[in-house]
Amino acid sequence: MKKESRKVIIAGNWKMNMTPKAAAETAAKTAELTAGKNGCEVVLCVPFVDIAAAMEATKGTNVKIGAQNVHFEKKGAFTGEIAADMLVECGVEYVIVGHSERRQYFGETDTTVNLRTKAALDAGMKVILCLGEVLAERQAGITEEIVAMQTKLDLAGIPADQIANVIIAYEPVWAIGTGLTATPEQAEEVCALIRATVAKLYGDAVAEAMTIQYGGSMNDGNAAELLSKVNVDGGLIGGASLVPEKFAKIVDAAQA
Ligand code: PEP
Numbered sequence: 001m002k003k004e005s006r007k008v009i010i011a012g013n014w015k016m017n018m019t020p021k022a023a024a025e026t027a028a029k030t031a032e033l034t035a036g037k038n039g040c041e042v043v044l045c046v047p048f049v050d051i052a053a054a055m056e057a058t059k060g061t062n063v064k065i066g067a068q069n070v071h072f073e074k075k076g077a078f079t080g081e082i083a084a085d086m087l088v089e090c091g092v093e094y095v096i097v098g099h100s101e102r103r104q105y106f107g108e109t110d111t112t113v114n115l116r117t118k119a120a121l122d123a124g125m126k127v128i129l130c131l132g133e134v135l136a137e138r139q140a141g142i143t144e145e146i147v148a149m150q151t152k153l154d155l156a157g158i159p160a161d162q163i164a165n166v167i168i169a170y171e172p173v174w175a176i177g178t179g180l181t182a183t184p185e186q187a188e189e190v191c192a193l194i195r196a197t198v199a200k201l202y203g204d205a206v207a208e209a210m211t212i213q214y215g216g217s218m219n220d221g222n223a224a225e226l227l228s229k230v231n232v233d234g235g236l237i238g239g240a241s242l243v244p245e246k247f248a249k250i251v252d253a254a255q256a
Helices: 020-034 048-057 084-089 100-105 110-122 135-139 143-155 160-165 184-202 204-209 223-227 244-253
Strands: 009-013 041-045 063-067 094-097 126-131 166-170 212-215 234-237
Touching: 009 094, 009 212, 009 244, 020 041, 020 048, 020 063, 020 244, 041 094, 048 063, 084 110, 094 110, 110 126, 110 143, 126 143, 135 143, 143 166, 143 184, 160 166, 160 184, 160 204, 166 184, 184 204, 184 212, 184 223, 223 234, 223 244, 234 244
Parallel strands: 009 041, 009 234, 041 063, 063 094, 094 126, 126 166, 166 212, 212 234
Antiparallel strands: none
16 A cells, blocks of 8 residues: 555644633634645544533534543543543544653553553544654664564554554654654654554554554654655644644645
């Protein structure tokens, strides 16, 4: 399968930003500025409490509203957590799982990332599965081993027929929120490695069809070059997704 036939997804990760009022305004502006840009899927992953407001503000537009995490149990005594069915009933189609901030600050491991991914897929959602090496791992020359291992552990036990609903976001941790971006060549090299790892697990056809995003200080200035790479099928964007004008320019860059 050629890159052109894969689905390009530009997803914003608002992290812990925006009250519901601000979310409605920002989502509406994003929808206005990206109207008719049908060359990619446009997703905004917003805080849980913003989902309803952002959903209402983007009704009838091409912007989809996603969540930033999901718990792996269906219900029960897990104070502060949100179950997959709750998100589905709110109309959420996409959910981020395994973001490095969850791994770094909230004790997420490949085991819990795998469980959360399975729960979201079983509920019918699409998962943006984040993985990537930390700076010390890149400096030690073990990026390939780390990323291949994360890919295998995070996808463990997920049947091939559910993989069409998995998007992998390669996010080198040293590039997230730091202003340091991987070079297009570095992004391409690791996204290609992820695809090759998926091919070993599920076969070439499944791997070739998978959307693999790059994330890490992607902005309106560097998006076009990153997105031009053969194995980079979109972006997961933090900081720049908070500013509709900047985010819309990244969406523009994905139209080619
Ligand atoms: C992210 O939150 O996934 C991210 C890539 O953030 P930023 O674009 O700010 O580096």
